[in-house]
Amino acid sequence: MEVVEALENTDIKDRENAEEYVNRLYKLVQARNPNEAEFHQAVKEVLDSLVPVLVKNPVYINQAVLDRIVEPERMISFRVPWVDDNGTIQVNRGFRVQFNSAIGPFKGGLRFHPTVNASIIKFLGFEQIFKNSLTGQPIGGGKGGSDFDPKGKSDMEIMRFCQSFMTELSKHIGPDIDVPAGDIGVGAREIGYMFGQYKKLKGAFEAGVLTGKGIGYGGSLGRKEATGYGLVYFVEEMLQSKGLSFNGSTVVVSGSGNVSIYAIEKAMQLGAKVVACSDSSGYIYDRNGINLDTVKRLKETESKRIAEYVNVHPEALYHEGCTGIWSIPCDIALPSATQNELDKIAAERLVSNGVKAVGEGANMPSTQGAVDYFMEHSVLFGPAKAANAGGVAVSALEMAQNSARVAWTKEEVDSKLQAIMKDIYTKSMQAAEEYGMAGNFVAGANIAGFKKVADAMLEQGVI
Numbered sequence: 001m002e003v004v005e006a007l008e009n010t011d012i013k014d015r016e017n018a019e020e021y022v023n024r025l026y027k028l029v030q031a032r033n034p035n036e037a038e039f040h041q042a043v044k045e046v047l048d049s050l051v052p053v054l055v056k057n058p059v060y061i062n063q064a065v066l067d068r069i070v071e072p073e074r075m076i077s078f079r080v081p082w083v084d085d086n087g088t089i090q091v092n093r094g095f096r097v098q099f100n101s102a103i104g105p106f107k108g109g110l111r112f113h114p115t116v117n118a119s120i121i122k123f124l125g126f127e128q129i130f131k132n133s134l135t136g137q138p139i140g141g142g143k144g145g146s147d148f149d150p151k152g153k154s155d156m157e158i159m160r161f162c163q164s165f166m167t168e169l170s171k172h173i174g175p176d177i178d179v180p181a182g183d184i185g186v187g188a189r190e191i192g193y194m195f196g197q198y199k200k201l202k203g204a205f206e207a208g209v210l211t212g213k214g215i216g217y218g219g220s221l222g223r224k225e226a227t228g229y230g231l232v233y234f235v236e237e238m239l240q241s242k243g244l245s246f247n248g249s250t251v252v253v254s255g256s257g258n259v260s261i262y263a264i265e266k267a268m269q270l271g272a273k274v275v276a277c278s279d280s281s282g283y284i285y286d287r288n289g290i291n292l293d294t295v296k297r298l299k300e301t302e303s304k305r306i307a308e309y310v311n312v313h314p315e316a317l318y319h320e321g322c323t324g325i326w327s328i329p330c331d332i333a334l335p336s337a338t339q340n341e342l343d344k345i346a347a348e349r350l351v352s353n354g355v356k357a358v359g360e361g362a363n364m365p366s367t368q369g370a371v372d373y374f375m376e377h378s379v380l381f382g383p384a385k386a387a388n389a390g391g392v393a394v395s396a397l398e399m400a401q402n403s404a405r406v407a408w409t410k411e412e413v414d415s416k417l418q419a420i421m422k423d424i425y426t427k428s429m430q431a432a433e434e435y436g437m438a439g440n441f442v443a444g445a446n447i448a449g450f451k452k453v454a455d456a457m458l459e460q461g462v463i
């Protein structure tokens with residue numbers, strides 16, 4: 001009997017077993033998390049790319065590593081009551097998912113946006129596990145946020161909301177437990193209000209409890225720029241492997257928030273012409289290259305719509321709607337706004353216009369159909385987990401500076417960021433090659449990110 005089993009134990013059989021296991025697990029995730037389409041999408045991509053790893057390492061199946069990794073260690077949801085400027089009581093819902101702490105305290109941003117729900121928070125938290133692992137820094141995966149809409153709120157309303165949000169969240173976080181940061185709708189202002197409230201509640205200055213802080217009270221130089229700069233560093237690595245470069249190329253960047261602005265800045269510094277960016281209402285197209293100072297003033301200082309850009313630069317065009325931006329001819333596309341903003345139709349347009357590289361600044365901005373289409377057409381494709389990991393990587397550097405009570409220069413932080421992005425590129429490339437998928441950075445990033453976490457979980461026993 002043992003001999004027969006051994007004979008049957010061919011590669012094909014192992015692959016079938018692994019595929020069957022992954023399919024069964026995916027169905028379980030769907031059943032356990034009904035109506036959470038974004039979470040299902042993120043899990044499916046990771047599970048599918050791990051099949052060859054499971055074939056080579058059945059211990060991950062035997063020890064139920066994946067069964068454990070798709071289930072958050074903890075997920076909290078809580079009431080956030082606050083009083084608006086008219087004296088009316090408003091109630092929002094807050095979330096924090098503490099997904100995996102195998103390699104360090106939970107780490108990941110907070111998103112304030114009306115679309116936030118359990119599915120969005122879980123997809124983001126799940127991806128954060130692998131992204132954070134790829135950075136090489138000692139950080140686990142987490143994410144949080146609220147369905148609060150900051151748009152149109154006064155500064156005092158934002159402050160009262162942040163204070164109420166932190167009043168509950170403070171019970172669950174700490175420098176060695178869980179370290180939140182910013183994401184959509186959460187920047188230095190919101191982090192400041194939350195840090196102030198945490199400090200008041202704890203009666204202690206625990207600098208490492210949040211990252212993305214103001215420079216004057218424990219923030220790191222270079223954190224604001226890190227996600228966008230890191231994205232460009234990663235894409236430049238991909239381009240150089242094919243003898244290409246940002247220099248002299250035409251670039252389209254969606255969004256005009258934190259990630260987009262600093263991706264545009266670095267792309268321009270490397271000699272690219274960035275011709276378009278957007279917000280949730282529409283996009284601008286400036287064929288001679290957009291003026292970043294105007295975008296920064298409109299978005300960072302005045303919180304205005306991107307549509308106003310054409311009032312300052314009448315030669316530029318403004319179009320309503322978000323998807324049209326992908327019809328603009330470009331060499332490099334950097335989707336940096338939100339999830340599923342770039343679908344297969346958009347991918348077809350980009351490819352027919354000759355796009356050479358796509359780097360995901362946002363989390364999961366490309367639908368699976370779009371990703372498959374880029375791969376089939378040999379477009380260099382940098383997935384979010386690898387390409388936008390520079391932000392959380394510098395957050396980990398902020399934690400390191402806070403622990404050591406030191407402050408590095410902007411140049412020191414930037415050179416560490418460049419080294420980290422190069423390392424992520426190399427790790428992802430090598431993992432893809434090792435498992436027979438050379439050039440597939442989606443699989444490579446998932447595999448390299450997974451293995452470090454999975455091995456730590458094995459070493460720590462069934463917890």
Ligand SMILES: NC(=O)C1=CN([C@@H]2O[C@H](COP(=O)(O)OP(=O)(O)OC[C@H]3O[C@@H](n4cnc5c(N)ncnc54)[C@H](O)[C@@H]3O)[C@@H](O)[C@H]2O)C=CC1
Pocket residue numbers: 182183184185186227254255256257258259260278279280281322336337338339341361362363388389391392
């Ligand atoms: N801030 C960070 O360090 C990191 C952010 N990310 C991801 O990058 C993306 C952008 O985040 P941030 O720049 O921090 O947020 P942000 O709040 O600074 O900016 C978001 C931008 O996207 C625009 N936007 C929202 N929905 C849109 C749509 N449907 N079409 C076009 N534009 C739209 C908004 O108008 C805004 O300009 C998110 O997916 C976030 O999860 C990823 C890694 C780190």
Ligand SMILES: O=C(O)CCC(=O)C(=O)O
Pocket residue numbers: 107108109110131179180181182183211363388389391392393395
């Ligand atoms: O810096 C952080 O911890 C947050 C980064 C983040 O949320 C992300 O990588 O998506």
